[in-house]
Amino acid sequence: MDYRSRRSMLPSTPPAHRRVSSTLSIASTSSSRGDTPDGGVPTNITVSVRLKPALSQPPSSAWPATGTTITAPEVGVFSFDNVFGPGASSRDVYGSVAKRIVNSVVEGYHGTIFAYGMTGTGKTYSMQGTPVAPGIIPLAAADIFAQVSFATTTISVSYLEIYNERVKDLLNPTTTEPDSLKLQDTPDGLVRVRNLRCVRVATAQELKDLVGRGDACRRTEGTEYNSVSSRSHAVLQIFLEKCDPLSRATATSVLSLCDLAGSERAAADTERRKEGAYINRSLLALGTIIARLSSASASSSSSAADSHEHIPYRDSKLTRLLQHSLSGRALVSVLCTIDTNNPSRQAVAETVNTLRFAARAKNVAIAPARATTTTSAAATAAVESLRLDLERERAETEVLKVELAEFRREAYETRARDEEKYDREKRELELQRDALKDRVSHLTRLILGGGAISSDKRDRAELDRYKARVEELERKLAEPSSMPSLPPGPDLVLEKLKAAEAEIRELKEYLADKDRMITTLKRVSTLTTRKTGLKDGTPPQAADTEHALRPLDGSVMNINADTAGEPDVLVNPKVRRSAK
Ligand SMILES: Nc1ncnc2c1ncn2[C@@H]1O[C@H](COP(=O)(O)OP(=O)(O)OP(=O)(O)O)[C@@H](O)[C@H]1O
Numbered sequence: 001m002d003y004r005s006r007r008s009m010l011p012s013t014p015p016a017h018r019r020v021s022s023t024l025s026i027a028s029t030s031s032s033r034g035d036t037p038d039g040g041v042p043t044n045i046t047v048s049v050r051l052k053p054a055l056s057q058p059p060s061s062a063w064p065a066t067g068t069t070i071t072a073p074e075v076g077v078f079s080f081d082n083v084f085g086p087g088a089s090s091r092d093v094y095g096s097v098a099k100r101i102v103n104s105v106v107e108g109y110h111g112t113i114f115a116y117g118m119t120g121t122g123k124t125y126s127m128q129g130t131p132v133a134p135g136i137i138p139l140a141a142a143d144i145f146a147q148v149s150f151a152t153t154t155i156s157v158s159y160l161e162i163y164n165e166r167v168k169d170l171l172n173p174t175t176t177e178p179d180s181l182k183l184q185d186t187p188d189g190l191v192r193v194r195n196l197r198c199v200r201v202a203t204a205q206e207l208k209d210l211v212g213r214g215d216a217c218r219r220t221e222g223t224e225y226n227s228v229s230s231r232s233h234a235v236l237q238i239f240l241e242k243c244d245p246l247s248r249a250t251a252t253s254v255l256s257l258c259d260l261a262g263s264e265r266a267a268a269d270t271e272r273r274k275e276g277a278y279i280n281r282s283l284l285a286l287g288t289i290i291a292r293l294s295s296a297s298a299s300s301s302s303s304a305a306d307s308h309e310h311i312p313y314r315d316s317k318l319t320r321l322l323q324h325s326l327s328g329r330a331l332v333s334v335l336c337t338i339d340t341n342n343p344s345r346q347a348v349a350e351t352v353n354t355l356r357f358a359a360r361a362k363n364v365a366i367a368p369a370r371a372t373t374t375t376s377a378a379a380t381a382a383v384e385s386l387r388l389d390l391e392r393e394r395a396e397t398e399v400l401k402v403e404l405a406e407f408r409r410e411a412y413e414t415r416a417r418d419e420e421k422y423d424r425e426k427r428e429l430e431l432q433r434d435a436l437k438d439r440v441s442h443l444t445r446l447i448l449g450g451g452a453i454s455s456d457k458r459d460r461a462e463l464d465r466y467k468a469r470v471e472e473l474e475r476k477l478a479e480p481s482s483m484p485s486l487p488p489g490p491d492l493v494l495e496k497l498k499a500a501e502a503e504i505r506e507l508k509e510y511l512a513d514k515d516r517m518i519t520t521l522k523r524v525s526t527l528t529t530r531k532t533g534l535k536d537g538t539p540p541q542a543a544d545t546e547h548a549l550r551p552l553d554g555s556v557m558n559i560n561a562d563t564a565g566e567p568d569v570l571v572n573p574k575v576r577r578s579a580k
Pocket residue numbers: 051052053117118119120121122123124125126226228229230231260261262263337
């Protein structure tokens with residue numbers, strides 16, 4: 001049963017997780033976890049082997065092969081997804097190795113196809129083909145352009161080679177600064193080459209022409225096994241940027257087609273040896289990573305992408321560039337080319353090594369996922385609108401901050417002005433109070449002097465005016481709430497007002513005492529006058545007898561003839577003196 005008929009027997013919906021049970025034994029099981037992209041469900045790398053036809057001698061029967069197995073002499077049977085005999089056409093190879101991945105890329109997945117094998121075994125032939133027998137690259141180009149809708153998809157291409165661990169832009173070979181072609185991670189998890197030329201193409205022919213121009217710039221040399229041996233790894237990347245017409249969201253899927261340099265034994269030529277060392281080093285790095293991913297996949301239920309094991313992708317430019325594909329988020333198909341017609345021990349050993357590499361690759365679990373949707377025009381507009389909102393609010397906040405600072409400054413200035421005004425008024429009040437005290441003392445002296453009877457009414461009116469004035473001042477001072485509200489901080493004004501109120505109260509009491517004292521003194525004065533009148537024969541007034549020398553509440557008089565002439569006879573009621 002060939003691979004295609006075997007595939008048709010697979011359930012249409014693969015089980016969530018079908019693991020390969022084989023270890024890295026030579027007869028590794030080729031059964032797969034399903035090889036359709038199913039959005040994160042683990043599957044396996046597709047691994048195929050292609051035998052190079054014998055070009056000049058009869059085909060070797062030492063490596064019997066079926067559709068999925070190949071037996072290495074003295075080693076054993078290897079099983080893969082596909083084993084293509086020497087008679088397989090490039091179209092057959094494309095149909096089984098690449099077509100499904102190409103279709104998946106058109107649907108939005110990332111896909112990688114690479115050719116691996118010893119030098120001269122047919123990697124470039126399989127990838128490029130010939131005009132009469134086109135290989136994977138031209139067939140993939142034709143397939144892509146036949147499937148995509150140009151209303152929603154744009155296609156662009158980059159083409160590079162890695163030669164002696166340096167990246168060269170095959171679409172811009174004259175670039176003067178090859179070191180500027182640095183590998184870097186992109187936000188959507190891919191690894192891209194900075195400054196690499198990426199050319200938009202409108203037809204499959206344009207794409208093929210570009211590849212042809214790039215191939216002309218590839219580094220090739222004659223080697224023991226291949227007169228035009230590729231001395232570099234070539235990576236062609238086809239980017240499909242699909243735009244959703246409704247949401248304007250875009251997603252870019254990438255098809256990477258890699259024609260690796262061939263592994264080989266040390267050459268006699270120094271330059272070839274140096275190239276060979278670089279080639280072997282990067283292939284060794286690739287082999288190591290495949291081995292790690294293979295054992296990680298075998299020992300856990302997760303895909304390579306979910307493995308926590310350190311994978312040394314940065315050990316070479318090749319593995320770094322293929323990091324995204326190897327780490328399990330892309331569909332991967334490996335085509336291993338072998339030449340079983342060369343009976344030399346070295347060639348046989350190389351072929352067995354290639355098969356071992358292929359067996360390990362077959363064990364690597366992957367979990368392909370669709371390319372992440374990147375910013376759409378609508379999303380960009382929304383983000384831009386939010387950014388503008390944020391900026392506007394920031395500007396408003398700044399204005400409010402300035403206004404608040406201004407308000408505070410004004411409030412403090414107002415408070416300072418009010419305090420000053422209050423202090424001024426208080427000082428005036430104190431002056432008035434002092435003047436009142438003086439006035440009251442003066443009146444007291446006059447009354448005590450006994451000559452003020454005639455001015456009694458005038459004095460009383462004057463005192464009343466003083467009282468009214470004091471009350472008016474009190475009212476004014478009792479109006480702190482009418483002052484503007486103050487910003488936070490110690491409220492000195494209120495404290496001062498409280499103190500002033502206490503002072504006013506004291507002044508009121510003081511004036512009340514004075515009032516009582518004056519009234520009493522007036523009565524004394526009246527009695528004295530009557531006494532004098534009696535002596536003179538003048539009768540006493542009835543009303544006046546009711547008020548005979550009765551002290552007012554709360555005050556004690558100290559009327560002493562000796563002190564009557566003294567100005568300060570007012571006694572504070574809190575300091576009582578016994579009347580003589
Ligand atoms: N399947 C095939 N059918 C016909 N000719 C083939 C096939 N495979 C390889 N060849 C021929 O073998 C020669 C070497 O092949 P190719 O250049 O593809 O090898 P390679 O693996 O790319 O070598 P290198 O790694 O040295 O570049 C070429 O002349 C090519 O045409």
